[in-house]
Amino acid sequence: MKVLALALLALFVAHPARAIDAAEREAILLHGPWPPEATPDPSNRASGDPAAIALGQRLFFDVRLSRDLDRACASCHLPAQAYADGRPRGEGLRPLDRNTIALANLGGRRWYGWDGRSDSLWAQSLHPIVDERELAASGTLLRDRLEREHDAVFGPADDDEIFLVDIAKALAAWQETLVTPRSAFDDYRDALEAGDAAGMAAYPVAARRGLSLFVGRGQCATCHFGPSFSNGEFDSVGINYFLGPDGVDRGRHGGIAALLASPFNLLGRHNDDSARTTAAPTTHVALLHRNWGEFRVPSLRGVKATAPYMHDGSLATLAEVARHYSEIDLDRLHQDGQLTLQPLHLTEAEIADLVAFLETL
Amino acid sequence: MRHATLAIILFAAGLSGGQALADQPRFIDAHVHYSHDAWDRLPPEAAIRILRDAGLAQVFVSSSSDEGTQRLYQAAPDLIVPVLRPYRNRGELSTWFRDPTAAEHVEARLKQYRYAGIGEFHIYGADADGPVMRRLVQLAKEYKLFLHAHGDAEAVRRLFAQDPEARILWAHAGFVPPAEVRAMLAAYPTLWADLAFRNDHAADGRVDPAWRALFEAYPDRFMAGTDTFTPERWYYIGEHARWTRAWLADLPGPLAENIAWRNAATLARWQATP
Amino acid sequence: MKLALALAAGLAATPALACGPGIPVSADGLQLAYRIEPAAAVGRMVAVEVATCDGLALEGFDARMPIHGHGLNYRPRIAATGPGAYRIEGVLFHMPGPWQFVFDVRAGETTRRLTADLTIRR
DSSP states (O other), rough: OOOHHHHHHHHHHHSTOOOOHHHHHHHHHHTTOOOOOOOOTTOOTTOOHHHHHHHHHHHOOOOOOOSTTSGGGGGSSBBTTTTTTTTSSSSSSBBBBBOOOOOOTTTTSSSSTTTTOSSSHHHHHHHHHTTTTTTOHHHHHHHHHHHHHHHHHHHOOOHHHHHHHHHHHHHHHHHHTTOOOHHHHHHHHHHHHHTOOHHTTTSOEEEEEEEHHHHHTGGGGGGGGGTTTTOOEOOSSSSSOOOOSSSSOOOOOHHHHHHOOTTTTTTTTTSTTTTTTOHHHHHHBBBOGGTTTHHHHHHOTTTGGSSSHHHHTTSSSHHHHHHHHHOOOOSSSOSOOOSOOOOOOOOHHHHHHHHHHHHTT | HHHHHHHHHHHHHHHHTTTTOSSSOOOOEEEEEOOOHHHHSSSSHHHHHHHHHOOOOOEEEEOTTTHHHHHHHHHHHEEEEEEEEEOOGGGGGGTGGGGHHHEEEEEEEHHHHHHHHEEEEEEEEGGGHHHHHHHHHHHHHHHOOOEEEEEEHHHHHHHHHHHHOOEEEEEEGGGHEEEEEHHHHHHHEEEEEEEETTOOTTTTTOHHHHHHHHHOOOSSSSSSSOOOOOGGGGGGGGHHHHHHHHHHTOHHHHHHHHHIIIHHHHTTTTOOOO | OOOHHEEEHHHHGGGGGGGOOSSEEEEETTEEEEEEEEETTTTOOEEEEEESTOOOOOEEEEEETTTTEOOSOOOOOEEEETTEEEEEEEEEEOOOEEEEEEEEEETTEEEEEEEEEEEOOO
C-alpha cells in the first residue's frame, strides 16, 4: 500500500498537472518495446544472409539498375533524408503520383507501398526497377550487367524473371536492416513500464501532453497502433485523391487489383517458402467499395524527418497534419464505415503538443 | 482459385476500359450524388461521359445542392432520373431535419422542377417524426414521389406510420443483415432497397447464400448503386458497374435483370409533373 | 453448501461445454462455442474454431466493430472439420477495441444469427 502511494506520489511529482490512470498506461506501453526483434522473411531466401545484404546495399546505390545508367534507388530514397526525398511527390524519369516513402522498419509488414500492391518487401523493391517512370530497366538488362555479382550470392538463375526477383530480394535483405533507433519516446515508455520516475521526468512536458492526446481523446492510436505506430492497413482520411485533370488515384482498390494480378505475389512461384506461411493475408484480402481512394496508415517512427506528409505529400508539416485531422471534413467520409474519425477541434497549443510528441518518435 | 477468378475479372475490366459498353447488360445506377465539389471538378459533359462509358441505362441522381442534379438532367434528360435532396450544401447531413427551411426549400423546388423522388436524406430513430421529415412525407404523397431514406429500421417504420402507402427506397438496405432486411420487406410491400456501398451480398462474382435467398424471395425490391459521396468516387462508377454485373451474372437471368434495372425503372416511373 | 453453489454456478456459466471447448455463445436455445487460435492480437491473422450443439450448422461468419461501423478487411472462409466442428481461417483484427463475432447458423429450416462481443486489447 505504502509502495503504491509512493509510486503515485512520484508520478504526481514528475508531472504535477496529471496522474496516469491504468488505461492510459496500458495504451502507452502498447507502443513498445523498441526495437523489435528481427525475424527473417521466409519468402526471401536472401533475408538475413550477410552476402545478400551486402549485395543489396551496393545495388541500392548502383546506377546499373536503371535503363539509362543515370539513376539508382538512392536517387529518390536519399540516405540523408531518411531514405525519402523531401518532395511532395517522387520524380523519376517522369513525375510520380505519390510521396516517396521513407525506408525504415520494413521487416515483417503485411503490405508494402501506399496502396499495398505488394505482399513482400522484395516484390515491392522490384516495382521501381521495371516501372517506366522510375528506373525503366528489365530482368534481361540486369542479367547482362550484374550476372557475376548475382551468381556469387544466388548461383545461376534459370531465367531473367528469377534473376530480377533475386536482385529485388537482395535489395530487400538490405532494407530490412534499416531500423530507426530508440527514441526519447522509447525511453519514456520503458521508464513508465519500470516505474522509473526520474526516467519519466526526462521526457518533455509538451510531448507528454501530446502523447495523452494521441492515445486518448485524439484516438490516433486506433490506427497508428503498436510499436511501429501503424496497424499496417489502409484508410480514407479525407485527403483529395484526384490525379491531374481527369482521373483519380484508386489507392488500395488499385493496389489489391495489382497484387492479385501480379506474378510476384506470395501465392506465386517466387515465394521461397513452400509452406506459404506469410501468404494468408493475400489469400484472404477482400476487395471492398471503400478501398477506393484508401491509402496506407504510415508508421510514425522517425516521422519528424520525413516531411512532407500524406500519400501525395500535400501537407508540408506535422502541424498541418494535426490540423487536418482536428478539423476533418466528415462530408469526405462515408456515414457508415468510418466513425473512427471525428473533428477534434484542437487548440493551437494542443496541436503544438501533438507535434512535440510526434517529434520524439 | 477465388483470387484467380477475381484477377481475371479485373484484368478483363482493364482491357475493356474506355470502350463503349453498349453491349453490356442493361443496368440502372440508383445511388449517385453530383454535389458542388463534384461539379466544380467534373463539368456535366465529363460526368455524363463517365455514366455513358459505364453503359448505364439510367441514373438516380441527388445532389447537395439540387443545382447539380438539374445541370446533369439538362445535359442528358434520357439518362438522369432527378431525385430531390433537402440539402443545400453537403454540410447539412446531420442537421437538416431540425431546419424548417429545408422543407420550404424542397417545396419550392418541387414546384419548379420534375423529380422521381425525394432524398437521399439521412434520418434515424425518432427524428423521423419531426415536423420537417413529416412535411417531406406529405410532399412525397402529394407529388407521388418515392422517398430515398438513409437510416435505421426504426426511422423507416416511422415514415410508413405517417403514410402507409409511401414508397420508400431504403438506402444501403439500412446496412442491416439480410434477416432484418427480410423482416422489413415482409412488413412493408412498398419498401425497396438499394445495395450501395455494401459488400456482404457478393464477392468475386458470387452471391452470398443468405442474400440469394432474399433476392429470390423478394425479386421486385432490390437495386444497385455506387454512392458517389465524394467527387473522386465518380471514377468508381464504371468499376462498380463491372463489379455489379459480375455478381448479377451469378443469378438467374430474370432475377438479375430485375435487380439490374427493372426494379429501379419501376420506381422511376412515378416521375411526376408539377 | 459452498461447494454445491460453486458447482451450480459452474454448470450455469458453461452450458456449451457439451458442444466443445471454448467461449459459449447462445440465443433462443441455440448454442455454440468458439476459440481463437493463436491468441487474438491486432494485426495477427488468426483462425476461429467453432463447435456447435445439437446438429446446428454454421453457414456464415463475420466480425465487425459496431462502434466504428466497419468489418474485416479480409474474407474469412469456413471449413467443416468434423461433426458440429468448423474452422474459420483468415480473421485479422486491424484495430484494438470492441469487436463482435456474427455466426449465422441453421437449425432445420430456420437460420438464426448468434453474436458474441469480444474486446481486442493489444
